[in-house]
Amino acid sequence: MVSKTHFQLIVLLVFLLSSLNITSSSYAQSVANFDKWVSCNMKKYDERKNILKSKWKVADLKLRQAESNKVIITVSQDGSADFKTISEALNSIPPRNTMRVIVSISPGVYREKVMIPRTMPFITLSGEAGNPPTITGNDTASASKRNGTPLGTFHSATVAVDASYFVAINIKFENSAPHEIGRRGEQGVALRISGTKAAFYNCSFNGAQDTLYDHKGLHFFHNCSIQGSVDFIFGYARSLYQNCYLNSTTKKVASITAQKRTNSSLDSGFSFQNCTVTGSGKVYLGRAWGDYSRVVFSYTYMDNLVLPKGWSDWGDQKRDSRVYYGEYMCSGPGANMAGRVPWARVLTDEEAKPFIGTQFIEGDTWLISP
Structure with missing residues (x-):
């Protein structure tokens, strides 16, 4: 090493x-x-993967114990369940929870701002696959708090998760605030995930500017749909997006990702595997929010909305030699590398390996079946 x-x-x-x-x-x-x-x-990624596997029994003993003690509580707006709102259900869970609590949510549109604090780990929000519930809001960064100050992007989230070991299955997260080109303060987050070791299965994230705040931690998104206009996947996290659908709604030119890796030793980045990029307008695959921003697309279909350059340094050329933007075995008209910026990487088989599969997020130590 x-x-x-x-x-x-x-x-x-x-x-x-x-x-x-x-x-x-x-x-x-x-x-x-x-x-x-x-x-x-x-070349050392195999060694790291084996070490992570050996740590499972020790590193996540709390997770193993939580999974062996599951509790289910139900939510339905018609009063036929334990609770009528998601917030009421969450408020019933004691702090420092040590059991997996599955909040089973009936179909419907839940107009509420949901907050899951750090003191509430091991929470699962679960809906029906055929008719998933929608959690919706419309706060923006410029909206006012009670004291009159702006919320900011961080607090605009419809659903904010600060706890670790969070799971969402068949849930629609939405921020319905529109984005008008040229206006400021219209960032409207559908979901902010700040806890580590979180997984999302068959979920949708719908918004405009800054839809999914992939803030920090290790995260897994499988078979999810993410829609927005500007930087609609952004943050500091190390996340794997597997079999996901990325849909741009921009009217002119925007970017799909804005990953903020701020120094070379920070082990973060976004990996997109077997995904689909489509929608309206013209898009960059990513722009460098941080000087060492890292994003990789592999086995991904890219429609013709992807700009030939592919990537943006956000107007700061010193980032060209620092960012890590890679593509591997992608397809579609937007995957043509002929016009790419010279500092984008066409990954070799060896270089792509660490970004493909759940070892990228140390998944062998914490991922559980939904």
Whole structure:
């Protein structure tokens, strides 16, 4: 394994060379050296995967215990269940909960702002596959709190999850606030996930600007639909999106992702595997919210709305040598690499391996069947 000191020296070298306006040949050599380190590091992913497997019994003993003690509570607006609202059901759960609590939600539109605090782990929101419930709201970043100050993007979320070990199955998360091009403060989050080791199965996330705030932690999205106009998947997290449908509703030009990896040692990023990118307008696959933003698309179908350049450095060229934007075995008219920015990566088989499969999110240590 390459030492942390060695890695820091390489990153410092790249920065110094670029800041001194070195020749293109020297710059190419520095990038090649960095690529060599990346390739060497990726060879170790199998070793890391085996280590993670061996940690299961110790690292997530609390999760194993929670799964062996399950409780189901029900929600229905017609009064036929334990509770009429989702918030009432959640409020009935004692703090520092240690059991898996499944909140079974009947079909319907639930107009409420749902908050799951850090002190409430092991919560599952579950709906019917054929008629999933919708949790909806319309707060935006510019909406006012009780004291008159703006909510901000963070607090605009219809559903906010700060707890770990959260699961959602067959749920529609929605923020119905529209986005008008050129206006400020219209960020409207449908779901913010800030707890770690969270999984979403067969869920929908519908909004406009900043639909899904994939804030921080390890997250898994399987067979989900995510729709929005501007940066509609954004955050700091390390997340795997598997068999997901990404639908753009932008009218002009926007970006699907805005991943904020702020330094080279931060182990975060978004991986999209076997997904579909379609919709309206023209889109970048991602733009660099953070200097070391990391996003990879593999085995993904991209319709012709994807711009030939593919990626944006958000107007900051120093990020070109720092971001990690990769594509592997993608298809469709939007997957043509001929016009891509020169700092986007066409991944080799070896380079793609760490991003494909649940080992990217250490899933072998915490993912459970829905």
